Every structure is written in structure tokens, then in C-alpha cells.
Amino acid sequence: MAISLRNLSVNYSLQQGTAHALRGVSLDIEKGQMHGLVGESGSGKSTVAFALMGLLANNANVTSGTATIEGKSFDLTKRNATADLRGRGMAMIFQDPMLSLNPVFTIGTQLCEVLRRRTPGSDRKTQGAMAEDALAKVRLSNPGRRMNQYPHELSGGMRQRVVIAMALLSEPALLIADEPTTALDVTVEAQIMREIIGLRDRIGCAVLLITHSLGLVTEYCDAISVLYAGEKLESGTVRQVQRQPGHPYTRMLFDCEVPIDRERHADASQNRFTVIAGDLPDPRRRPPGCIFNARCDVSFEDCAVVSPGDYPVRNDDSHSARCLRLATP
Amino acid sequence: MTDAISISNAELRFGETAALDGVSLTIPQGTCFGIVGESGSGKTTLMRAVLGLQKLDQGEICVLGNPLVPGRAALKQRASFIQPIFQDPAASLSPRSRISTMMNEVGTVLREPHAALFERLGVILNRLGLPQSVIEKYPHEISGGQARRVAIARALLMKPSILIADEPTAGLDVSVQGDLLNLLQDIRQSDNITLVIISHNLAIVRLIAENAVVMRSGKVVEGGEVGSLFKSPREAYTCELLAAWPSVTRAPALNR
Amino acid sequence: MSGIFATLKRICSERDGRLGLAFTCLILMFALVGPLVSPDPNAIDIKARFAAPGLAHLLGTDNLGRDLLARTSVGTRYALTLAVIIVVISSIIGSLIGIIAGIVGSWIDRAVAAVFDIVNAFPPLILAFALIALYGNGSATFVLLVTVVFIPQFGRMARARAKTLRNLSFIEAERMLAVHPITIVVRHYLPNVAGPIIVLASMNLPVVIAFEASLSFLGFGVQPPKSSLGTLIKDGFISINQSWWPTVAAALVLAIATLGATLLGEALRRVIDPKSTRAR
Numbered sequence: 001m002a003i004s005l006r007n008l009s010v011n012y013s014l015q016q017g018t019a020h021a022l023r024g025v026s027l028d029i030e031k032g033q034m035h036g037l038v039g040e041s042g043s044g045k046s047t048v049a050f051a052l053m054g055l056l057a058n059n060a061n062v063t064s065g066t067a068t069i070e071g072k073s074f075d076l077t078k079r080n081a082t083a084d085l086r087g088r089g090m091a092m093i094f095q096d097p098m099l100s101l102n103p104v105f106t107i108g109t110q111l112c113e114v115l116r117r118r119t120p121g122s123d124r125k126t127q128g129a130m131a132e133d134a135l136a137k138v139r140l141s142n143p144g145r146r147m148n149q150y151p152h153e154l155s156g157g158m159r160q161r162v163v164i165a166m167a168l169l170s171e172p173a174l175l176i177a178d179e180p181t182t183a184l185d186v187t188v189e190a191q192i193m194r195e196i197i198g199l200r201d202r203i204g205c206a207v208l209l210i211t212h213s214l215g216l217v218t219e220y221c222d223a224i225s226v227l228y229a230g231e232k233l234e235s236g237t238v239r240q241v242q243r244q245p246g247h248p249y250t251r252m253l254f255d256c257e258v259p260i261d262r263e264r265h266a267d268a269s270q271n272r273f274t275v276i277a278g279d280l281p282d283p284r285r286r287p288p289g290c291i292f293n294a295r296c297d298v299s300f301e302d303c304a305v306v307s308p309g310d311y312p313v314r315n316d317d318s319h320s321a322r323c324l325r326l327a328t329p
Numbered sequence: 330m331t332d333a334i335s336i337s338n339a340e341l342r343f344g345e346t347a348a349l350d351g352v353s354l355t356i357p358q359g360t361c362f363g364i365v366g367e368s369g370s371g372k373t374t375l376m377r378a379v380l381g382l383q384k385l386d387q388g389e390i391c392v393l394g395n396p397l398v399p400g401r402a403a404l405k406q407r408a409s410f411i412q413p414i415f416q417d418p419a420a421s422l423s424p425r426s427r428i429s430t431m432m433n434e435v436g437t438v439l440r441e442p443h444a445a446l447f448e449r450l451g452v453i454l455n456r457l458g459l460p461q462s463v464i465e466k467y468p469h470e471i472s473g474g475q476a477r478r479v480a481i482a483r484a485l486l487m488k489p490s491i492l493i494a495d496e497p498t499a500g501l502d503v504s505v506q507g508d509l510l511n512l513l514q515d516i517r518q519s520d521n522i523t524l525v526i527i528s529h530n531l532a533i534v535r536l537i538a539e540n541a542v543v544m545r546s547g548k549v550v551e552g553g554e555v556g557s558l559f560k561s562p563r564e565a566y567t568c569e570l571l572a573a574w575p576s577v578t579r580a581p582a583l584n585r
Numbered sequence: 586m587s588g589i590f591a592t593l594k595r596i597c598s599e600r601d602g603r604l605g606l607a608f609t610c611l612i613l614m615f616a617l618v619g620p621l622v623s624p625d626p627n628a629i630d631i632k633a634r635f636a637a638p639g640l641a642h643l644l645g646t647d648n649l650g651r652d653l654l655a656r657t658s659v660g661t662r663y664a665l666t667l668a669v670i671i672v673v674i675s676s677i678i679g680s681l682i683g684i685i686a687g688i689v690g691s692w693i694d695r696a697v698a699a700v701f702d703i704v705n706a707f708p709p710l711i712l713a714f715a716l717i718a719l720y721g722n723g724s725a726t727f728v729l730l731v732t733v734v735f736i737p738q739f740g741r742m743a744r745a746r747a748k749t750l751r752n753l754s755f756i757e758a759e760r761m762l763a764v765h766p767i768t769i770v771v772r773h774y775l776p777n778v779a780g781p782i783i784v785l786a787s788m789n790l791p792v793v794i795a796f797e798a799s800l801s802f803l804g805f806g807v808q809p810p811k812s813s814l815g816t817l818i819k820d821g822f823i824s825i826n827q828s829w830w831p832t833v834a835a836a837l838v839l840a841i842a843t844l845g846a847t848l849l850g851e852a853l854r855r856v857i858d859p860k861s862t863r864a865r
Contacts, residue, residue, distance in 0.1 A: 040502035185367035190573040215575030256503040257577040258532040273507025408763035421758035425776040434764045
């Protein structure tokens, strides 16, 4: 087990009270695998990344949680618990690559900076060569010229490639990609996802892909975890979850996706889009019972009272879901 | 019957780049038309040109047979023909005005008496599933979903025959985007409105539109009836777009 | 109304805001109540020349034996009134010019921007001298010239805001509804420009007070026998060997007034426009 995250809970103190962004979220990511963390807005999926990286906002408070990365354990409730890992054990790709790139330095300078941190003492020439090689590996066109260019001279897709090259050079054990392709066009998205896969295969790291897109997860990930309103409702391999979603929310989420091959029906009433009715629960007051109860289409009386645990789906230990229907055979 | 929108040879340059490069297309009345393309393809510029928010260097745009001409009278006429639904409809509500104030402005433009206007508004709000109480609120006092509906309600209050929606689902979760799209389909059918959907989301356009065009760097690459356009695209670029689309192909369930 | 109370409450929630509010209230009280309780500011009493502060004259008297408390409070009242009038007029005119230039664009916008830059390029005092040389002394001239000096600041800010607003979808939506342009300006531009303009106005108040005092000190601005903070400091300065308190009293009032208004303006800015605090 390369990376495991146990019982992560994060609160945000707001003017109107304390919002619970995450409640007891646990994740296991295998080395060399891509793990998709799926959730809609307000699910807390980015909070997971920020808590791991120690980049949470000042009003955030980690109330519990430990991370185990390459055998070492980190208590996330302490500030800067994972500071040593930043840039070495862990790397992050943001939705906006400009968050990772300094606008006043050239691409080459920034890539060499990564190398200087990781392998101090190596001479400039080899660093430059390694940086250029990394740019070539992420298939950025004309890497020699790019080394002397500034981030603003590149397109969004090219910048994201540079950030991936930076991650490649830092050889992390865990790469966190937070909506890495949301701002990009579909054709570029496919290329960037291929580069992330290439990076993973090259250095054998674990990848946590945080996204709202089930399409991306089913296409590129090995395992999936579904987050809803700060709780993990289901996790398993993509194949298992896609075949038989254990949680009604996962099933409904899959139903909402519009397949590209769905054809238009001549009778317009047949061209309806699927919707999950209702709203997210108030993050300040968690309702009793199952968190998804109010929007669930198969809930029964106990769902409003009993908080479900994580039950295996189809007696498969690697696939679990937080739904009471699984507890009563 | 005149076309809802007809564009002939629209050209527009921003400095070196051609935002629109000889775009010609016609949108028949009462249909749903999709414009797909990636960022920088010129699809939003085209919408702004149709609305008269962006002047063209060359070419002509007719809305229900009327060419775009400057002047208040023409603007008023156009407003009653065509209404936009912006990318972030919630941001299209003036943040410091009550919703009733904004609705009243429509009444002033239409010279419709207050009572008649608000009677019509009541019916529209009902249809969009909005409580009547939203009228007295400010945009920041209602939820994002409600604001989206209020913006659509205001557009409908103008009794337009064409609605043009720019990336209506951008930034929306899958669980709520369908709600908006279903609503647009309903409105279109019941009011016999011409609906133009501008989107990068091919799957949605395929399902909602009858005809569509694919745009790339200011040009129309390919167009036609959605069924054949997506099933057997003729252009390499359309194929590339379709292939790149990450899709959830549901594996058949073992037992359900 | 509740908005004003909420703003005041938030201003009072920090130290600088409380201090600014206290200073401002102190000066306001002084300007409002002072003239009511003290003797005629222009009554000359040669026998009581350069009287030290005492029971008869709380702040003492000047070279003509006039009561300094009365003169200082009248001067403060005068300075505050002028400052408020000037700031209000220049902010309204500046906003309107700026908004219209920002909306209309094209050569009109460029011309307005150029005029703003030209006015701003002159040091305000030099510009004031030039205008006084042209139009002569007097309160009306004074108000006019300071207003002209301050219009570009408001105009530039309003213009920049209007340019951003013009491309926002709520303004474009109004345009697409064929709402009358005047309605759009009054109802949708003005309220969204008002916030930063109010902050700028409150921060300009102390600048105008000090500007008026410096002009009067130099002998322009307010003319005798009327008193202003600037003339009081000047007159006191001439006879500083006989008595130091007239200068110190007037200067102290000026300092408290500008300090109070500055702190209050800063606090108001933090409340209305919280984003700029982080950038600081």
C-alpha cells in the first residue's frame, strides 16, 4: 500500500458557524495506480488535496486524520505536517497551471529549481539537460526553445505540460491532480491525461485524480472513490463500481452522464436529461442517518435515523459503499 | 418562412487573429440549433455578433429577416425577437437591484401596464418552479439555481421568438445541468421558440439540437443534421473531437 | 439605514476605526457646539491682547484680543463645510464624467482621460495659484478651483469601474433588453461605482481640509476678518514670540481632524472593499 489516508475530518470556521467540509474520509491508493476522487461541487474533494499538501486556508481546521506515505506516518492535524514531502514525496497539478508557475521566471529556471531542491550539488549543465529532457518526455514541442520562454508565452495546455514535467523531475511518491483538465478543451484534455498516465508509468507513483467528471475517471483511472457532502459514499475499482454501483448516489451520478453515443430521438419527449432532485445538505448541520437520504430514490425508514457504515458490495472487500441497503441482506 | 437567424460571410479580426472567418449559416425557425467548438473557435463571438454586442468587419446578420442596424428603435425590435441566456445567468442579474425592479424595466420597454406584466410574470415564475416571493428579493438573496431561473424568466418576459444560450451548462454539476436543459427543451416546445445552444459539450448538443455546426478558429468546419453529423462525420476535426470526448460507456450490469 | 448601522458596527470592530470615529466625532462636536458657547469670534478687545488661556478665554486671545476658542471653532466649522461641499460636488461630477466616458468609449473616452491626466499633472497648489490669479480670491472661487483639482481622481476611478462593468453580463443583459441607456447608468452603473467612490471621497476629505488650510496659510483662500484654520496658524505664527498657543491650538485641531478623517476613511475602505486589504 503506497499511500493511505485515514479518517480525515476538516472543518471551516465561517461567520455563520462551523462548516464540516470532510467527515472521516479514508482513501487507499496503490502505487502505480490512478485513483479517481469524484464529487460534485461542495463535496469537499479539493479539501482532501489541500489537507494532504498542507495548503488549507487559515480558517480550516483538521480535526482528525493521518496519512501514510511510503511507510512514514504523518499526523495531519498538525500544521505543516507534510511540509517535508512537498516537492519531494508529493507533487500537485492544479486546475490553473499558473498557480504552480512563477510568471517572472523562465520555464527552464523553474524546472532547474525543482532539481536543485531534489538533488543539491549537481551542476547546472546536467540540470538544464535533465529539464529539457523532461519537457521532451511530456511531448512539449520544441523543448529547447521553451526553456527560455516565460509561462505567459505558452498556451494553457502547454503550461499544464510544463507543470507535469516539474512533477516528473521531482519524482513524487504521490501526485495529486486537482481538476487538471477542467480549463482545457477536450482534445487537449485527452493529451494531458495521456501525459499524466505516462508520468505515472515512468516513475511508478500513485496518482490521485480529483475531478467532477465520471467520464475521465472511467476512462483513465483504476480505482474510484465517490465523495458527497464531505463523506465518502463508495470506493472500489472502476470496473466494480461501474458494473454495480453499491450506493444509489453513484448509480444516479452515472445515470446523469450523457453518453456521447446517445442518439437524439425524433420524439422530443424522449430526449430528457437525468437529474438528481434536491439540494446538498447544510454543511453546518448534518442531518441524522444517511447523508444522502433526502435525495435518495430507494431510501427506507431506517435511512433517516441510522448512520450507515461502509459495507462490502457483493461480498467483495475491495468494493464498499456506505448504504444501509447493503447491511440488510 | 424567413429564417430565424441568417448569417452570411461574417468576418471579424481581433488584431492578427481571425475571430470569425467567413461564417455563413442559417437557423430555421422553431428548431434547436447547436454550435459546438473549443475555446477560441469563435462560437461566443458569433453569438455576440448576432446579439449586436459585437460589430462585424464584414458580412451580414439577419434576425427574422431584419438586418442588424444601429439605433434604439431597431434595438427594441431586436430585443423582442431574440434574448440571450448568458454563460453565468446568475451574473446577468444586476447585483444591487431588486428582481421586481429588473422585471419592471421590461414592462417599461414593452410599454405594458404594471398589472398585466406581473400577471404574465406570475405565470412564468410558476412554470419555472419559482416561488412568487423571489420578486421582492435581491439576486444575492436567492440560490444560484433560482437566479438562473430568474434570468430565464426575465428573458421570457420579453416574449422572444429566439433564445440563444451560451454554454448554459458550464460550471454546473451533472446532477443539475439536466434540469436546466430539460427546462430549455420544455420552453422551446411550449412557446415554439427557436433555441440556439452554444456549447463545447458534444453529448448535450447531440441530444438537444436538430441541427448543429462545428466551429474551429473562426470557421464552420462541418454542419448538418446532428444524427449524421455525429454518426458519420466527414471532417477529421469532428472525428478528433468525438474521439477525445471522455465517455462513460456503462458496462452491462451483472445482475440488477 | 440598516446598511449604515452595519457599516458603523464593522468600523467600530477594529481599533483604527474606533479611533478615527472618535476623532471625527470630537472635531464635529467642536465645530458644531464651539461657536454656540463661545463669544463673538470677531469682537476685538485690545486690552486683552495675547491673553493666556484662562477662564475668560479658554484658549486665550490673539493679537487683537479676539477669543481664540471662538475663532478656532468657527474656522473648523468653515473648513469642514468647505471640505464636504467640495468632496461631494467633485465626486458627483467626477463619477458622472468618468462613467459616461467609460461607457461611450472611442475618442470621447480618450479625450476625457487626457484632460484628467493634464489636470493631474499640475501640482494642485500651483494650479490653485493660477486659477486664483485668473479669477481672484473668494469662497466661491476657492470651492470651484478645489473641485476642479479633485474631479480627475473620482473621474478616473469611475471610468475604470465603468469599463469593467460594461463588459459584465448583467449590463449586457440590460442592453439586450433594450432598457433605456439613462436607466442603465442610473440604476445599474451608479450603485456599483458608488462603493469605491464613497471610500475615495472619505479619504479625500482630510486632503481637502489640509489643502484649504495650506492655501489660507499662504494668504489665498479665506480672507480676514473671517477665520480659518490656515489663517489662524499663519497669524499665530507671526506673533509666535508673544504667544505660542494660537498656532498650537489651530494646528492640533487640524491634525486631529485630518487624522480622524484618514483613519475613518481607511476603515471604511476595509469594510466596503475588503479585497484591497489583502493586497496591502
